[in-house]
Amino acid sequence: MKDLDRRISKLARHAYDHAPAIHGLMDEAGVDPADIQGADDLARIPVLSKDALVEIHRQNPPFGGFLTIDPADLPRIYISPGPIYDPQPPPADPDAQLAPFRYIGIGRGDRVLNTFMYHLTPAGILLDEAIRACGATVIPTGPGNTELQIMMMMALGASGFVGQPSYLMTLLDKAAEMGMGAGAVPLKKALFSAEPYTPSQRERFEGEYGMKTTSAYGTADLGFVGYTRADVQGFCIMPSLYLQICDPETGAPLADGETGEIVATALNKAYPLIRFGTGDLGALAPQPGCARQQLLGLFGRSGDAIKVRGMFLHPNQLGYAVMQFPEIKDIQVIITRPDNRDVVTVNVELNEGAAGESIGEKLSALAQQAVRLRIDAVNIVAAGSIDPAARKIVDERDWD
DSSP, rough: OOOHHHHHHHHHHHHHHHOOOHHHHHHTTTGGGOOOOSGGGGGGGGOHHHHHHHHHHHTTTTTOOOOOSSSOOSSSEEEETTTEEEOOOOOOOGGGGGGHHTTTTTTTOOEEEEESSSSSSSHHHHHHHHHHHHHHHHEESSSSOOOHHHHHHHTOOOOOOEEEEHHHHHHHHHHHHHTOTTTTTOOOOOESSSSSHHHHIIIIIIISSEEEEEEEETTTTOOOOEEEEEEEEEEEEOOOOEEEEEOOOOOOOTTOOOOEEEEEEEETTTTOSSSSEEEEEEEEEESSSSSSSSEEEEEESSOOOOEEEEEEHHHHHHHHHHHHHHHTEEEEEEEGGGGGSEEEEEEEEOTTTTTOTTHHHHHHHHHHTTTTOOOOOOEEEOOTTTTTTTTEEOOOOOOH
């Protein structure tokens, strides 16, 4: 704990001196870097919400005043909804990021299907780098092309998979249709992220197929936050982060075991996010079963944003969509999950006298461009069908 306190104290001083955004946030709260002597003092700094982060980036592009290194030293820059241009700073401890992969045994001799997207967002390339750092060989398939993925998996004897658990279900279902059951499939190790990993999926992958699996919880802003282990409830937290569980209304830290918003401090001086509110609800274990911190689970969202196919959809993005189309009076998104696949349906209420023939096509194009989210259906609904006071994003998915 003393080492953590020292790291946090040095981080606060460094961020105050080199990151104008942190300097401004601390000054506004009346906090001096000398006030932050350790983890317990972080509560003096207000929680930084995702919406506030977006606004700070908008006012001070391209990195919002958080980057403390020369941008020329950045290996990559990504984009996330907002928009936020996410710099990829050099990791403070590169080896520590490999813990989830080493837990499932990824190493030399493994050939791993990486089914995460390689462009715009960090998942594909960051996992590619981690797999190679473990000594394994990457098969960079990206998402989709299921039959081609099965062909490569079988021809190359792929022993590992990284991606969404629902996509591995799709692969295995298709392989079974093609006459390749559990005994023929070479996959033995799998790392999942971007969506919940359900008990029924675990039973199939580990029980029927004999795989060793883990599920990683992460965000575009923070990278991997934690990963699951068979002997630990919830997630083992990555050493690159310090988590607090806070009251969603006040930002005050809650006791271990209590449920509140997951607030993260990234212990990376190059791009310090201090007291960043993820919007996710969780609880910390009073007696961690792994390393420094253990997150007992994810218990929903403190705000209205919903993760769909690995991407967050924010209500303010819907408001932006309405602004682009004067014929739209109101809009509501319904998320369902038939056949183990997220389905996005948009209900649109038009202003009186407005024509809506081309609204569906235009909305779909806007969503694909701005949020990288495919819309499955757009319904023009009758006047008064959408309650203005209702949630703009309704999640009706059943995860098990």
